[in-house]
Amino acid sequence: MDKKTRLPKQRRAIENKALLLEAAKKLFTEKGYLNTNSNEIVKEAGISIGTFYAYYKDKKEVFMEIIDEYTREYNMKLEEALNSIRNDNDRDYLKAIILATMDISKKYYGFEDELIAMRYTDNDIKLQNEINQKYIISKIKGMLNRMHFKNQNQDIAAFLLFCLVDNFSYNIVHQSDLDVDASVEHCIDMILSYTKT
Amino acid sequence: MDKKTRLPKQRRAIENKALLLEAAKKLFTEKGYLNTNSNEIVKEAGISIGTFYAYYKDKKEVFMEIIDEYTREYNMKLEEALNSIRNDNDRDYLKAIILATMDISKKYYGFEDELIAMRYTDNDIKLQNEINQKYIISKIKGMLNRMHFKNQNQDIAAFLLFCLVDNFSYNIVHQSDLDVDASVEHCIDMILSYTKT
Amino acid sequence: MDKKTRLPKQRRAIENKALLLEAAKKLFTEKGYLNTNSNEIVKEAGISIGTFYAYYKDKKEVFMEIIDEYTREYNMKLEEALNSIRNDNDRDYLKAIILATMDISKKYYGFEDELIAMRYTDNDIKLQNEINQKYIISKIKGMLNRMHFKNQNQDIAAFLLFCLVDNFSYNIVHQSDLDVDASVEHCIDMILSYTKT
Amino acid sequence: MDKKTRLPKQRRAIENKALLLEAAKKLFTEKGYLNTNSNEIVKEAGISIGTFYAYYKDKKEVFMEIIDEYTREYNMKLEEALNSIRNDNDRDYLKAIILATMDISKKYYGFEDELIAMRYTDNDIKLQNEINQKYIISKIKGMLNRMHFKNQNQDIAAFLLFCLVDNFSYNIVHQSDLDVDASVEHCIDMILSYTKT
DNA sequence: CATGAATGAGCTTTCATTCAT
């Protein structure tokens, strides 16, 4: 088989591909990945179904491309956030990470649910996720170093921080009964109490 | 249009319903919820499709019944674990919670992935989950009390512990590159360092 | 095959059969023949599905038994109506026929729609209907005689009267924008103007 | 959930839609509406099931489209018949109406049974029918005017004529024991005797 | 006689993907 999907070289082609991606993102966000079919995507994009399959192998490929965008954006945000801290204050570092994570959750509200679900359900996306998770944990390890965290097991520590921040950020964005700012401070407290012991 | 699903009264009926549930659990675990259809379930159970629809409104209803089982089992395990601690040692309490959570993840390995995915994807299951999550957080609050944790905001603290334990337990069970026992101890350290501050 | 349906000899049996018939009539009337399934009938009657099939070969047999009832009742009403006329007044005769027909339409409102539909759709019922139609036409012929109608072709005349009265009675009962009494009088006028010419 | 049925633009598409309609008409006529399923229709048309659902929401929609055809054809025939009368002879007018009605019954022999049954059974079709019935009655009223029929209640008169002609035409076409031509003449006699009184 | 659990053929409908134009 190995049916290559066309590489868009010309301007119209690039535009079409972008239109399809945006349409897909919109519909996946509003109705969910499974409840959106390819015909709806092309209708939303104002492009024909044939063109869709010229650029994307299948529906999942569009989805994965949106995930790439999401991941790139998150990693960039994280980088920026950490780089913007100039005073070497640990609280600030941690807060930057948490807020960046929450920001992404807000920006991709709705779509992120679909993405998380696929992480548990689809092997390709699970794999893709594991790689990125490792990358983020490595970033956290780097930050722990800058924070002069001298524990015998930095890998475990970074992993723990990741588990906490990851789940906390999603949950705090998606439910309303707790005071958000206070919660963020507590989350930082928890991490600092651990790393400073 | 009051089409009730039959409630099994006779012995054979009860057995058949159980067989269907087991078959569904097996297939959901092995192949995933979406990749399993009702005909496969009845084939696996050795029962006719009509019987399936006599007991279950649709595939999701079987799924939700398995979730109920999972939830009941988890809550029971949690209860038992906490009750078995006799010496009022905080470490032991926390370890009991973490190990109970990890146990359930191991026992429902595979199926749990489907369950988590559905939490992000299906509104009924999302709701069901939110209720149980609140219940577990209330349990954690109770434990914090017993641990004489005197923080100004117990709700946030319990929420934080939940986020950490929930994500940690799943991840530690599903990946192998960290030392499990050491990680559990670190997780407890982190919590204790926070609650003892 | 030739699976005989049990003849109900004992009291309970007769009661059960009657209960089933009533339940079926009710549901056929409310929801239509096709939208009523055998399980709903037995549920409504408070009797088991097995018992249903002990007394009736299938769903259609119940339906046909209700038609028998309908037909018997109509023919009786017609007979009574004609016999009650003592003064040999033609108007009275015709009115009696029309009102009897309308009465039946009112009493079996809802069910009659199902019955008529089946006349056009099911061969057995079509046949059954043709026989009864002939019987009614013969009654009309008898009445024409009593009315001293001396046309060269009584068969055609009776057929015409049947066509008019049959359709008129149904339509006048099932729609409200015309004055019913006036319409009945006009209908009689039309018939008399024809038979008296 | 705006799933539109495609409107056929290209030649092949138009042909396919027509093929499906013809196949459906044929099967509905031969085997009845209820005994025909969508797979049989597409098989008869030599077209795939997916294409069927691209053009028709469901089986009933095809049916209703055939009814539209039937209705259009009947109304046209009626119009033509009335317009072709040049000598203002009442007999001719009435005969034209009756023959046009009988013609349609002959042309749609078999299918008409299904249509009539649905009028009594399906609410959409019942409604559609009531509208057309009113239209025909208004046509009859127009004709009564041209015939200088001066009765106090033209609405009732037109309604009566409709009832008679409608039922007579169907019955005379569908049963053979009466002399058709003679019956038609008698039917006209009956109407004239009434309208001329 | 009565019960009601079980059966499974049969029908409807969807949608990812292809390919002729």
Next chain:
DNA sequence: TATGAATGAAAGCTCATTCAT
């Protein structure tokens, strides 16, 4: 390149009827 009509496997679900208890 772009189009969109056509495909058909695959899934969901119903219900008249049987038969073991």
